[in-house]
Amino acid sequence: MAYEVIIRRAAQKQLAKLPLDIQQRFHLLVSVLRGQGPTAPHQWRNYGKLKGQKSSYRCHLANNHAYVVCWEYEKNTITIEVYYVGSHKDAPY
Numbered sequence: 001m002a003y004e005v006i007i008r009r010a011a012q013k014q015l016a017k018l019p020l021d022i023q024q025r026f027h028l029l030v031s032v033l034r035g036q037g038p039t040a041p042h043q044w045r046n047y048g049k050l051k052g053q054k055s056s057y058r059c060h061l062a063n064n065h066a067y068v069v070c071w072e073y074e075k076n077t078i079t080i081e082v083y084y085v086g087s088h089k090d091a092p093y
Helices: 009-016 020-036
Strands: 004-007 056-060 067-073 079-087
Touching (some): 004 020, 009 020, 009 079, 020 079
Parallel strands (some): 004 079
Antiparallel strands (some): 056 067
16 A cells, blocks of 8 residues: 655655755655555664654654654655654654
8 A cells, every 4th residue: 555645845845954865765655655554664763763752753863863753644644744753852742
């Protein structure tokens, strides 16, 4: 089953400001999410479900933990929504 990945406008703007190698890792993550679903990147650095938030997940894009991606997924749908990509220190969790 292929999932639809929606990237919020704010996340797109944040992504454009990041280094090229981080942008490439983000696009790789999106392809994993599309093909395997919201829980597929379990082997990515610091992947996990966000505490206190029903269906939100996150993982880091760099070995130094500097960049993070956050996304939401509602059960029984095929839509994953990326709502944050950027600095770990500004992450919404």
